[in-house]
Amino acid sequence: MPSSKELTLTYNVLNDENTFSEGDTLTGRVTLTLAKDTKVKSLFVKVKGDANVHWTEGSGDDKTSYSAFRRYFKLKECLIPEDTLLPQGIHTFNFMFTIPQGNMPSSFKGSFGKIVYMLEAKMCRSWRMDCVVQTEFSFVSMSIPAFVQFPQERSVEKEMGLFSKGQVQMAATVDRRAYAPGETVAVVANVNNSSSKKMTPKFTLKQNVMYFANGSTKTSEKTICKMVGDVITPETEQTVTCPVEIPSDLGQTIHNCDIISVDYYLKVYLDISFASDPEIKFPLVIIPPGFSSVPQPGGAVGLYPPGAVGGPSNSDFPPPAVPVEPYPVPFGPGTYGYPAAPDPAQQSDMRSGYNNPLPQQASPYASPFSSSSSSSVHHPPPNAPAFHPPPTAPPMFGPSPTAPTYNLPPAAEMMNTNFLSQPGEEPPSYMSLPPPPATEKSPTGPDAM
Structure with missing residues (x-):
């Protein structure tokens, strides 16, 4: 009997049209239901955008196939450390991706090709088949020529x-x-x-x-x-x-x-x-x-008025008709999620579970697990690995010589007189210029060199 009963993947909508565009934040959750304690080799979620075309012409020995593939982006977030023992029960993992900026085409499906943007969650175990769940989302490009x-x-x-x-x-x-x-x-x-x-x-x-x-x-x-x-x-x-x-x-x-x-x-x-x-x-x-x-x-005609680079939002779609709660509340010890919308500096580091800058909670994996089948466990993201800076190179040259000191001329006094209101008077002189040096006459005649 397999230990994985169910793996589900959902995402939060941003607007009434249920579409996403460049720069939008895509959030959601992965839910894993286990019938017994299970050692999971890896569990991750990724988002990608691909274009594919394929068709054939002719028949028999004259049959020719034509195909092409383009990948526009791929982001991955690890939800747990490798080789983690998960207890029996329901486990919920939140994720967040920021769709990259770029000239990417809109979603499309045709007779001989398609442009698809997809979320995928995958759980891997040793000596078992991988458990994979996928869901597509609609992408609308804002890269429209004028x-x-x-x-x-x-x-x-x-x-x-x-x-x-x-x-x-x-x-x-x-x-x-x-x-x-x-x-x-x-x-x-x-x-x-x-x-x-x-x-x-x-x-x-x-x-x-x-x-x-x-x-x-x-x-x-x-x-x-x-x-x-x-x-x-x-x-x-x-x-x-x-x-x-x-x-x-x-x-x-x-x-x-x-x-x-x-x-x-x-x-x-x-x-x-x-x-x-x-x-x-x-x-x-x-x-x-x-x-x-x-x-x-x-x-x-364009998305923004002439001269505008962009608005405060990355999407021109109207806000959702009803408030959407993209983050689960309340947050307590052992809850994996994002308690508040992160600032832009944090969003740039949230494409991987190992680069999550949010405060880390105490890991529940070191404590005994409950054996109850109805328990619900929320997991924190894994801790970021320690970063060791490279050693500083020894100096190759000695200290630079000290530059000579120059004495600046004394500053002029502050001018408080309004010369425009005193017609006919010459403004005072604040610096006496030295007389020009005497000009030596060049020799002329046969002795000139």
Whole structure:
């Protein structure tokens, strides 16, 4: 019967969208339930961000595989010292990570690749299978290139073919370029049907994904949503208005990953039977919630106002709707956790359990353990190893000679007279300059050298 009954991993949310960004603090807890006293070789938790692509082409002997991998970061925290004997019962371990700053892409899953940010807890025992539990979390990148929010306008004209006569003209506009999930694209199309055929205006939001590996490219296109307008009869002109809503769960535009790129565009076209359809494409940028998406003619759209480096917080998402208690309370002897939010100096050292600068409690491992199966034990982080500075190198040279002493000229007295209020008077002189030295005349004539 295995001694490990259950290993669970949970994390605390930061906002209503349950997302994280660069610089955010990720906290949570690992719970280990033991049916009997168990010697654990290691127990740790780590967080990482990876991108993978893979696809195959051909078949049989001509089958070729393409794959690529990118790692953006990996942080690890040891929860107990090595080869620790844990007593029977429930053990809870708290952890804290700070997501690094950097140009990292948002979470994404596609047909031939994915970008995943994951937490993982792992317990290792001698001569036993490792116990591993994983949970993904959604990462939203704030590394958005600057762009200008102007309305987009395009037009197309088409001559009809052999089975009809006349021509058709269409001009369409959208109110801006960038939208957040849940917003609505206002599309207006003016159609002049000077032909003998009827046609139907249609509006389609599409996602285009490109995967890159081993010098090759794989493209995947998917329709997100589609709207259909009323039929336009021959020899008529009509203006069609269509609101296209961006799905609330739609992924972000991705341009900062070298093996996966994600783009969106809105296709406006006229469906004509037995003829090629005239179409217009509007590129769209899907931005994260909280990103400034209002039109700003003449200026770039960004997370912060012009000239600002950043706000007091590392995330632009709104605060959670209800207070979140990221740290367990109360804290007593033998409790492993963080009693208060640490300052920035502490956060930089919390990526490993051995660099935890918080005050250490007395370790419970030296005392007899309770044999009760219902006991709940909270463990402190392991003590940091002692640091011994390297020896100081002996001096290679003797003492430097003493610099000569220079006597500074006496300082002038403080001037208390307001010369601007005494017109016509010369200001007093505070230093008599010596007369210039006599200039010797250079010899001239044949004796001059």
